[in-house]
Structures are given as C-alpha cells and as structure tokens.
Amino acid sequence: MKLLYFAWVKQKTGTGEEDVMPPTGTGNVHELIAWLKTRGEGYEAAFADLGVIRCAVDQEHGDLDTPIAGASEVAFFPPVTGG
Amino acid sequence: MIRVQTGDFDIGAEVAALTGGRTDIGAVVTFSGLVRDASGSAPVTSMELEHYPGMTEKELARIETEAHERWPLQATLIVHRVGRLAPGDNIVLVVAASVHREAAFEAASFLMDYLKTRAPFWKREEGQGEAHWVEARESDDKAATRWKR
Numbered sequence: 001m002k003l004l005y006f007a008w009v010k011q012k013t014g015t016g017e018e019d020v021m022p023p024t025g026t027g028n029v030h031e032l033i034a035w036l037k038t039r040g041e042g043y044e045a046a047f048a049d050l051g052v053i054r055c056a057v058d059q060e061h062g063d064l065d066t067p068i069a070g071a072s073e074v075a076f077f078p079p080v081t082g083g
Numbered sequence: 084m085i086r087v088q089t090g091d092f093d094i095g096a097e098v099a100a101l102t103g104g105r106t107d108i109g110a111v112v113t114f115s116g117l118v119r120d121a122s123g124s125a126p127v128t129s130m131e132l133e134h135y136p137g138m139t140e141k142e143l144a145r146i147e148t149e150a151h152e153r154w155p156l157q158a159t160l161i162v163h164r165v166g167r168l169a170p171g172d173n174i175v176l177v178v179a180a181s182v183h184r185e186a187a188f189e190a191a192s193f194l195m196d197y198l199k200t201r202a203p204f205w206k207r208e209e210g211q212g213e214a215h216w217v218e219a220r221e222s223d224d225k226a227a228t229r230w231k232r
Contacts, residue, residue, distance in 0.1 A: 007133055007205035008216045059138035061201065075135060075203075079219035082132070082163060082204025083116055083175050083195060 001068070003036075005046070006077035009053065012046035022068075029055050030064040032074065046076070054079055084159070085143040087134065089166040092176055101158050101178055108157045110184040112191040114177045120170035122217070126210040132165045132174070135203035139163075146197045150179070153193065154186040161194060163204065193230050200227040 003018050010016045022035050033050065036043045047053060050064065056075045057066050068074055094113055102108050118130050143161050150159060160178040168174060175198070179190040206217040 004135070006135055006203070007207070056135070056138055056203070059135075059141050061142075075138065077135070077203060078205065078216065080200065080203050081206045081217040081219050082134070082202050083199035083223075 001071060002073045004073065004075040006075065008078055009046050009076050012042055014042045026068065028064065028068060029057065029062055029066050029074065032068055033064075033076075052078055084161070085140055085147060086160075086162045087136075087139055087143075087165060088162065089164060091164070091173055092162050094176060097160060097162065097176060098178060101160055101180060105157070107182065108180045109182045110187040111178065111180045112184070112187040114175075114191050114195055115173055116175040116195075118168050118170050118172045118174060122208055122210075125208075127170060127208045128211075129170075129209045130168045130172075131207040131209070131214075132168060133205045133207065134163075134165050138203050142202045143198065146194060146201060149197070150190045150194055154179075154181065154190045156181050156186060156190055159190065159194065161198065163198070163202070165204070196223070196227040196230060199223045 001020055003020055005013050005016055022032055026032050026035055033047050037047050054077055055062050057068060057071045058073050094115055098111055098113060102111060120127055147159055147161060150156060156179060158180040162176040164174055177191050177194045179187040181187040200223055207214055208217055
C-alpha cells in the first residue's frame with residue numbers, strides 16, 4: 001500500500017511517500033493511523049491531533065471510518081487551503 | 084475544463100478561448116484569486132502552493148461535474164496554479180458560462196466554495212524569514228455548506 005503525506009503532515013513524518021505493509025486486520029483509516037503512530041516520533045507528532053488530519057483513500061476524500069481493504073493509495077494531509 | 088499549472092494565465096485569453104466561435108453563451112462570470120502581501124498584520128513576501136497530483140485533477144473534475152448537474156451551464160473552466168508565487172500573482176481562475184446570468188453567477192460561486200474546501204491544495208506563506216502553513220478558515224467551510232442539499 002502506498003502512503004502519501006502532504007504539507008505539515010509530510011514535514012512531521014519526514015517523508016512524502018512510502019510503501020508499507022500494515023499488519024493483517026488493519027481495517028480502516030483509524031486503525032492504519034494507530035499502527036503508523038507506533039512507527040516513530042515523527043508519526044506520533046503528525047497524528048497527535050486527529051481533528052486536523054484529513055485523508056483520502058484511492059484519491060477520494062475519506063474519514064477515520066473509511067475502509068482500506070484493497071486500497072492501493074492512502075493520503076494524509078491538513079484541511080485544504082487552495083483557491 | 085480543468086488545468087493545474089505553474090505558469091500564469093491571462094483572463095481575457097481564457098474567456099476568449101471559452102466563448103470563441105460560440106453564439107449560445109449569454110453570460111460569462113469570472114472569478115480570479117490573487118496572492119496578498121499580508122496575512123492579517125504579518126507581511127507575506129512569497130507563497131508556495133503544494134498539491135496532490137492526480138487527486139487534485141480528479142477532485143476539480145468532480146466539482147465541475149457537480150456544477151453542471153446543478154445549473155444549466157454552457158461551459159466552465161478552472162485553472163489553479165501551483166509552485167512558488169509572489170504577492171500580486173494570480174492563483175486561481177474560475178469561469179462559468181451560461182445562457183442567462185443567474186446560473187453563471189451561482190455556479191462560479193459554488194465552484195470556488197467547493198474548490199476551497201475540497202480540492203487538495205495547501206498554501207505556505209513566507210515573510211520576515213519565517214514560513215508557515217496557512218490554516219483552513221471556518222468561514223470557507225460555512226460558505227460551502229450553503230450548497231448542501
């Protein structure tokens with residue numbers, strides 16, 4: 001599964017893109033985040049406040065409950081500020 | 084039509100390209116957003132616009148399709164710049180064309196409100212040697228909710 005990070009989420013995790021194999025049973029975005037937070041201080045800092053984290057599963061907006069089974073790409077980012 | 088680009092755009096040329104050779108369009112509304120030289124009281128000397136390549140185009144296309152489902156539109160265009168910009172530079176252009184003005188006004192407003200709350204772009208402002216990510220505004224979320232059905 002490909003993970004993407006943008007804006008300050010990318011700065012905190014220290015990476016913009018990575019390929020990961022979450023443990024079996026990681027069913028939704030919330031569980032994926034819980035696993036990511038065990039991977040180091042940068043991840044813990046990036047996901048410290050889930051109120052300011054937005055996500056997309058296979059390039060469609062999702063939320064913490066969005067299933068990730070079969071997804072090839074999950075992205076994490078702050079609320080968008082374009083326009 | 085959707086375009087994400089680093090280069091500038093010319094509003095007149097974009098409108099001319101959209102309406103050229105057509106006689107069915109009676110109303111064209113354009114909105115363009117520019118980089119300001121200040122954020123509140125803090126000076127801004129430059130801005131960096133990051134985006135999510137792939138999803139950005141898909142999301143803008145979804146927003147555009149929804150506008151066409153809601154209003155009788157003859158044509159629409161969204162152009163959004165990415166990369167490094169300076170105060171006074173163009174950031175975004177939205178054009179909505181319809182037979183009568185009401186649909187064009189409303190669709191242009193809708194396109195901007197949805198773009199601001201759904202399209203994956205992030206602004207980073209620089210000024211006085213410091214850089215910070217721009218925070219999302221509650222007023223933008225509020226503006227977008229008026230189109231909820």
